[in-house]
Amino acid sequence: MRLRILLGGMVLAVSYAGSGLLGPAQADDLKIGFITKFPVPFYTTMEDAAKKYAADHPGVEITFGQGTSATDIEGQISLIESMVTQGVQGLAITPVDPTVAPALDKAVAAGVTVVLMDNSIPDWKGQTSLATTDNYNAGKIAGEYLKSVLKDGDTIGILEGVPGVPALDDRVKGMQEGLQGVNVEVVGQGATNCTEELGINVAQDILTANPDVTAIYSACGPPAAGAAQAIKNANLDRHVILVGFDFCCGEPEAIAAGTEDASVAQFPAKMAELGVDALVKAINGEKVEPLIDSGAALVTKENMDQF
Numbered sequence: 450m451r452l453r454i455l456l457g458g459m460v461l462a463v464s465y466a467g468s469g470l471l472g473p474a475q476a477d478d479l480k481i482g483f484i485t486k487f488p489v490p491f492y493t494t495m496e497d498a499a500k501k502y503a504a505d506h507p508g509v510e511i512t513f514g515q516g517t518s519a520t521d522i523e524g525q526i527s528l529i530e531s532m533v534t535q536g537v538q539g540l541a542i543t544p545v546d547p548t549v550a551p552a553l554d555k556a557v558a559a560g561v562t563v564v565l566m567d568n569s570i571p572d573w574k575g576q577t578s579l580a581t582t583d584n585y586n587a588g589k590i591a592g593e594y595l596k597s598v599l600k601d602g603d604t605i606g607i608l609e610g611v612p613g614v615p616a617l618d619d620r621v622k623g624m625q626e627g628l629q630g631v632n633v634e635v636v637g638q639g640a641t642n643c644t645e646e647l648g649i650n651v652a653q654d655i656l657t658a659n660p661d662v663t664a665i666y667s668a669c670g671p672p673a674a675g676a677a678q679a680i681k682n683a684n685l686d687r688h689v690i691l692v693g694f695d696f697c698c699g700e701p702e703a704i705a706a707g708t709e710d711a712s713v714a715q716f717p718a719k720m721a722e723l724g725v726d727a728l729v730k731a732i733n734g735e736k737v738e739p740l741i742d743s744g745a746a747l748v749t750k751e752n753m754d755q756f
Contacts (some may be wrong), residue, residue: 480509486521495511498721525549564725567582580741593709605634605636611642620668645671716743
């Protein structure tokens with residue numbers, strides 16, 4: 450087993466090789482890259498799962514890289530280019546934005562197999578597989594919960610993630626689909642770039658413009674935690690229903706405190722394991738499914754100890 454750390458610019462890359470058993474691959478004969486969006490617990494969990502996969506498979510060496518924020522497009526492009534230069538045979542990546550597609554096109558043209566994780570790139574056909582939560586259906590889980598606690602005439606504010614990122618847009622569309630059947634008005638909506646700071650700001654704007662708003666939905670974990678803080682800061686004499694997505698980054702504390710009512714949990718470790726396994730199989734010439742669903746579930750105060 451060996452671990453080496455490469456520091457360059459604003460990103461961190463780690464190479465890791467471990468021990469275990471891998472089908473037809475032989476020791477030291479397969480090198481892949483694993484790139485995630487930015488440093489939050491969700492992606493840390495994905496990295497840890499990929500490291501465990503490498504520890505269990507001696508023929509796989511993984512080089513890790515991560516951007517600095519949910520909008521660090523240039524950082525992710527730099528990581529893609531660097532890993533191709535280092536000679537990886539495959540890339541497992543959570544694309545930060547569709548504009549990284551040209552860099553991935555160059556990787557594919559260089560013979561690199563690409564598996565996307567967490568979200569797709571619209572109209573891009575270069576991936577071998579996509580390992581992800583079905584974000585639209587996961588959003589429906591949130592919407593169906595909201596439908597169960599809201600009534601006709603209630604109002605809702607929506608905290609978007611990064612507009613234009615399909616996985617995050619689907620979480621909003623799915624929530625709205627799940628909410629069908631109850632007449633709820635959307636009174637405020639804004640992008641948060643999946644940050645707690647913007648979550649606070651957008652939620653404060655919604656609460657200021659609509660002091661009687663019934664509920665707030667957040668498409669990402671950090672802004673959900675920000676919304677919980679904004680609700681607390683507003684010193685209201687009533688409860689605002691808050692539903693998030695990711696069950697991370699302050700959400701468990703908010704749910705335990707009763708400020709947040711529910712969140713949709715993904716399974717990042719399973720997503721990473723399935724993504725890396727699909728990449729390894731594809732490089733070895735095995736057939737893999739083009740879409741691999743890693744699942745989702747609703748978390749409330751009553752069942753949060755299971756997640």
